[in-house]
Amino acid sequence: MIGDKLSIAMRTTDELTEAFRASGRKVTAQRQCIFRVLQGNVNHPSAEAVYDAARTEVETISLKTVYQTLYELAEMGEIAALDLGTGMARFDPNVEETHHHLVCRSCGKVRDLTVTFDGLSVPPDEVQGYEVNGAEVVFRGLCEDCRLPRPDPQHPSAAMEPAGTTRS
């Protein structure tokens, strides 16, 4: 039950393992650890955030390995690498469900918006020879934590809460 809905649109670690082997890649403990960190993760973690989570399991894993594996997963189409203007790439294991994002200007938290916007295309007279592949909508604002009237908050730290703990 935990993570059932969250992982609806993403491969399991076993499937990723198999996909890696099938494409001639080697499956290491480090990579499997990264798969587990990503599975059902709805926080759009940065490479550093994945690194921190992975290190609690595999203490010696290097940040380079994390970057390598994340971008390999992105090349394979198993995750998406997003640039949402927060200063670091964010990684999204949900690639099966086209969706958009709501980004907190203050702490960088990212929320999924599973909405389809109609009429989201480039007007023909504006195309001017471009071959358009896709559109991303990014909503910006302040999250509940960063919005509070009390300017008390320390650095809200886009931390990685364990997937599935927050019920919605």
Next chain:
Amino acid sequence: MIGDKLSIAMRTTDELTEAFRASGRKVTAQRQCIFRVLQGNVNHPSAEAVYDAARTEVETISLKTVYQTLYELAEMGEIAALDLGTGMARFDPNVEETHHHLVCRSCGKVRDLTVTFDGLSVPPDEVQGYEVNGAEVVFRGLCEDCRLPRPDPQHPSAAMEPAGTTRS
């Protein structure tokens, strides 16, 4: 070269000069040069691109000064600093006309889309405590130059192209 329509929605260098003075800032030859580079500039230049253009007039201007001035203009609301995922901030002197962007995945060229999309808002049940301020739509694709299989020798356009025409 600089047309009426291009500068329709941006301040003149004289207006920027006045705005700087009025806010207690000093107006230097370097800053005025940057104002001129920006005026009517529809290329969404990076700081480096502004730097290169400015240096043809003021050879000794420093890149730091360019960054400083650009972000001061952005703070004053006279230009916009955009992160469009091209690896560098892009600066847009058009701040009066809300519009969206079409970005070339290959060369990073940015084209304005002066379209208003209806229904571009966060569904109430998805807001979840966020205070939403705005939405940006970024279309991605390939521009005419980057799309052609055969290289067209007739478009130097030395503005924002990736340097280093790799031959041999």
Next chain:
DNA sequence: GAGCTTATCACCAATCATTGTTGTTTGACA
């Protein structure tokens, strides 16, 4: 216009996310 104050300047070093290098280790397959 001369002097004063302080913003701005050019130059240089540092930061931060990310990528390159290298020599060693390890997974996959025979």
Next chain:
DNA sequence: TGTCAAACAACAATGATTGGTGATAAGCTC
């Protein structure tokens, strides 16, 4: 088990951007 390229950890380097710092010059008084 041996072979060997792939992957690893450690570390150096990159590229965009930002932080000092002493010198310069804008915008004031007088």
